[in-house]
Structure formats: structure tokens, C-alpha cells
Amino acid sequence: MHRFAKPSVFLKLTAPILPWLAGATAMLIAAGLYFALFASPIDYQQGDTVRIMYLHVPSAWMGLFCYVGMAICGAMSLIWKHPLADICARATAPIGATFTALCLITGSLWGEPMWGTWWVWDARLTSMLILLFLYLGYIALVNAFDDPDRGSKAGSALALVGAVNVPIVKFSVDWWNTLHQPASIVRMDGPAVDPSMQLPLALMILGFTGYYFVVLILRVRLELNERRIRALHLSGMFDDTAQDAEPYDPGHNAEASQ
Amino acid sequence: MNGFTAILRRDLQLAMRQGADSVMVVAFFIVTTTLFPFGVGPEANILARIASGVIWVSALLAAMLSLERVFQTDYEDGTLELLTLSPVSLEIVVLGKVVAHWLTTGLPLIVAAPLMAVMLNMDTDGFVVLMIAMLLGTPALSLIGAIGAALILGARRGGVLVSLLVLPLYIPILIFGAGAVEAALLGMSATAQLQIMGAILLLALAATPFATAHALRQAME
Numbered sequence: 001m002h003r004f005a006k007p008s009v010f011l012k013l014t015a016p017i018l019p020w021l022a023g024a025t026a027m028l029i030a031a032g033l034y035f036a037l038f039a040s041p042i043d044y045q046q047g048d049t050v051r052i053m054y055l056h057v058p059s060a061w062m063g064l065f066c067y068v069g070m071a072i073c074g075a076m077s078l079i080w081k082h083p084l085a086d087i088c089a090r091a092t093a094p095i096g097a098t099f100t101a102l103c104l105i106t107g108s109l110w111g112e113p114m115w116g117t118w119w120v121w122d123a124r125l126t127s128m129l130i131l132l133f134l135y136l137g138y139i140a141l142v143n144a145f146d147d148p149d150r151g152s153k154a155g156s157a158l159a160l161v162g163a164v165n166v167p168i169v170k171f172s173v174d175w176w177n178t179l180h181q182p183a184s185i186v187r188m189d190g191p192a193v194d195p196s197m198q199l200p201l202a203l204m205i206l207g208f209t210g211y212y213f214v215v216l217i218l219r220v221r222l223e224l225n226e227r228r229i230r231a232l233h234l235s236g237m238f239d240d241t242a243q244d245a246e247p248y249d250p251g252h253n254a255e256a257s258q
Numbered sequence: 259m260n261g262f263t264a265i266l267r268r269d270l271q272l273a274m275r276q277g278a279d280s281v282m283v284v285a286f287f288i289v290t291t292t293l294f295p296f297g298v299g300p301e302a303n304i305l306a307r308i309a310s311g312v313i314w315v316s317a318l319l320a321a322m323l324s325l326e327r328v329f330q331t332d333y334e335d336g337t338l339e340l341l342t343l344s345p346v347s348l349e350i351v352v353l354g355k356v357v358a359h360w361l362t363t364g365l366p367l368i369v370a371a372p373l374m375a376v377m378l379n380m381d382t383d384g385f386v387v388l389m390i391a392m393l394l395g396t397p398a399l400s401l402i403g404a405i406g407a408a409l410i411l412g413a414r415r416g417g418v419l420v421s422l423l424v425l426p427l428y429i430p431i432l433i434f435g436a437g438a439v440e441a442a443l444l445g446m447s448a449t450a451q452l453q454i455m456g457a458i459l460l461l462a463l464a465a466t467p468f469a470t471a472h473a474l475r476q477a478m479e
């Protein structure tokens with residue numbers, strides 16, 4: 001596993017994977033949306049609003065999945081000091097925050113016609129909101145330092161401390177008697193969702209997970225390339241070629257090379 | 259143990275000589291609590307209904323505002339660097355500073371809380387439980403808050419940042435602290451909530467000094 005933590009290996013490995021992964025994700029989401037919006041039956045009680053679920057459940061899953069991923073990356077960066085783990089954790093946070101926000105928004109759009117209210121202070125909803133705050137705190141902390149490494153390390157510690165919230169979100173519907181319905185997909189006695197609805201749900205969950213990895217790889221590659229460019233600038237690699245062309249080359253460097 | 263008492267004595271002495279810190283925390287707590295009757299109106303029964311929640315939220319904010327000074331001044335004048343180099347383990351140092359923080363903020367808040375409860379027209383049945391709950395809850399606030407205070411050392415706009423980091427982690431204490439008082443006011447037993455608060459305190463006592471010390475070491479790198 002440590003072999004893959006080298007930035008150059010990561011860049012080389014992900015380059016051929018990325019187009020395939022992106023294509024598969026696009027197909028999964030397209031098929032999922034088709035089944036979710038057209039080819040699945042309406043609920044006998046909820047009518048067409050049940051289709052919101054096909055966005056809501058995958059978003060909630062991704063909100064938790066991203067946080068666990070971020071905490072694992074944080075632990076790896078603290079234990080083995082892999083630079084790649086830091087970058088992965090930083091790159092995951094905005095994606096997870098967006099999915100968590102999406103989950104809250106779709107949930108509230110569904111809640112208005114079904115529960116008759118946009119928001120209730122229910123255990124599941126509240127713990128999900130706290131998850132969003134944890135993401136925002138992480139993002140703010142990571143960006144609050146002049147030295148990006150210091151920010152990443154502080155963020156890793158916070159991500160691990162905040163991980164106590166993940167089981168609270170997952171089990172809030174079992175521990176407290178709440179308005180939010182209990183788990184209906186991952187259960188000991190099999191899913192309680194009708195098979196015709198399982199298919200679009202599974203497609204969307206897979207598609208969202210694929211989307212996360214595509215965006216994660218893109219963001220990590222971007223960050224690695226940015227660092228490479230910065231390192232090349234600092235090492236003076238561009239000085240010779242910069243004499244006539246580069247407008248952003250600092251003046252004192254050009255003087256020093258002459 | 260010697261290192262612990264030395265740190266504790268030093269921090270307490272500093273707090274005594276600079277004086278105003280504890281008074282300011284209590285003043286902030288009282289002023290914040292006083293704002294609520296202006297906001298929701300002075301009807302006695304409404305105030306009695308929200309009293310426990312208001313007192314807990316104000317205590318949370320007061321404890322959080324005072325967090326910045328736990329490590330900040332030591333970080334700025336270099337004391338923290340010497341403390342990291344000292345033979346005393348950093349976890350013990352952290353514990354000493356947290357206990358000092360609790361003695362100078364948590365304890366005065368516990369003393370001031372019944373006064374505000376009277377002013378908010380809370381029923382006397384809840385007073386004892388409120389005090390016990392705060393006795394269990396405020397040390398946990400100091401312990402958890404210390405992580406945030408250590409993480410923001412050297413950050414820009416640290417004061418605002420610490421609220422975003424620490425307040426979400428304070429929520430369980432708020433829920434069970436207010437819940438315990440609520441139960442007592444309804445004439446039920448508050449044992450379950452108090453036991454959970456005790457569990458939170460023990461867990462925080464066992465785990466947070468390591469996280470805080472780790473964050474301090476990072477800040478010193």
C-alpha cells in the first residue's frame with residue numbers, strides 16, 4: 001500500500017484509470033436517473049415524491065462515506081506522514097460537505113409534502129447537520145494557516161476527533177425514537193425496499209460513489225501538479241526560458257540569472 | 259505529579275494576578291442570560307420553561323470564549339516551547355492547564371448558575387440537578403475545548419475558528435445537561451442523563467489530553 005502513496009506513482013496509475021472510471025460513472029448515473037425518474041413505480045402513499053429518495057439516500061451515504069474516508073486519510077497522514085493522505089483528506093472535505101448539504105436539502109424538500117414541515121429537530125436530521133458543521137470546521141481550519149502542511153495536520157486531528165459523530169448519525173434512528181424512518185436497506189433480514197426500487201437506488205449509490213472517486217482523483221492530480229509547478233519555480237527551472245516570455249516571473253529572479 | 263501541581267499553581271497564580279479573567283467569564287455568562295428575557299419577553303412561565311436550556315447555552319458560550327487564553331499567551335511568549343522541552347510529559351502539562359482553566363471558568367459558572375436560575379424563574383426542584391449536571395459537564399467542556407484551543411495556535415482569526423471547531427463537539431453535553439434538568443423539573447429521575455454525562459466526562463478525561471498534546475506538538479514543529 002505504501003508503494004501507491006508516492007505522488008509520481010499515483011499520477012502514473014490514475015491517468016489510464018480516470019477516463020474509464022468517469023465513463024462508468026456517467027453511465028451509472030444516467031441509467032440510475034432513468035430508472036429513478038421514469039422506469040420505477042410510484043409509491044402507493046407518497047406518489048411521485050418517492051423519487052426524491054433516489055437522490056437523498058445516495059447523498060446521505062456519500063456524506064458519511066466521505067467523512068470516514070477523510071478520517072482514515074487523516075489517520076494515515078498522522079501515522080505514516082504520507083503527503084498523499086493529506087492531499088486526499090483535503091480534497092475529500094468539500095465533496096463530502098456538498099453531499100451532506102444535498103442530503104439535507106433533498107430531505108427537507110421531501111419533508112415538506114410528506115411530514116408537513118421543512119425541518120424537525122429529529123436525531124437523524126440534527127446529527128447530519130452537525131456532520132455538515134464538522135466538514136465546514138475542517139475546511140476552515142485547514143485553510144487558516146499560512147503553512148499548508150500545518151493546516152493539514154491540524155485538520156487530520158480534527159477529522160479523527162469528529163469521527164465520533166459518524167456512528168451517532170448511523171444509529172440515531174435506532175437509539176432514539178424519531179420521525180425519520182429507520183434503516184431499510186442495510187438490515188439483518190434483508191432490504192425492506194421493493195425490488196423495483198432497489199435497482200435505481202443501487203445504481204445511484206454506485207454512481208455517486210464513482211463520482212466521488214473521479215472528482216477526488218481530479219482534485220488530487222490538480223494539487224500534485226500545482227505543487228510540482230511551484231517546486232519547479234522555486235528551483236529556478238523556468239529562469240532560462242523566462243527571459244522573454246513569462247510575464248509572471250518575479251523580477252529579481254530574472255536579474256539574478258543574467 | 260510534581261509537574262502537574264507546578265503547572266496548576268503557575269496558571270492559577272497568573273489568573274489571580276491578572277484578576278479580571280474569571281470575573282469577565284461570569285459577567286459574560288450573566289449578560290448573555292439576561293438577553294433572553296428581552297428577546298422572548300418577560301412572561302414568567304415561558305422563562306421557567308426555557309431556563310435550563312438558556313443557562314446551558316450561555317455556559318457553553320462563556321466556557322468557549324475563555325478557551326483562547328489557555329494556550330495562546332504561552333504560545334506567543336515562548337513558554338509553550340519550554341514546556342514541550344521539559345521532562346514532564348506534555349499530556350500532564352495539558353491536564354494541569356485544563357484543570358486550571360476549569361477552576362477559573364467552570365467553577366465560577368457553577369456558582370453563578372443558581373442565581374440566573376432564580377432570575378429566570380426556574381422551579382427550585384431543578385436546582386440541585388442543575389448544579390450536579392454542571393459539575394459533571396463543565397470539566398468536560400474544558401477538556402474538549404482544549405483540543406480546539408491547541409489546534410488553532412498560529413492560525414489566522416483563531417478566535418472565530420475555535421467556535422466552529424468546538425461548538426459542534428459540545429452539543430452532546432448540552433443535550434444531556436439540559437435534559438437532566440428538564441427531567442428533574444418534570445419530577446422524574448435524572449440519573450440516566452447524569453450517568454451519561456459522567457461517562458462523557460470520563461471518556462474526555464481519558465482521551466482528550468492525548469489529542470491536545472498531539473496538537474500542541476504539531477504547533478511547535
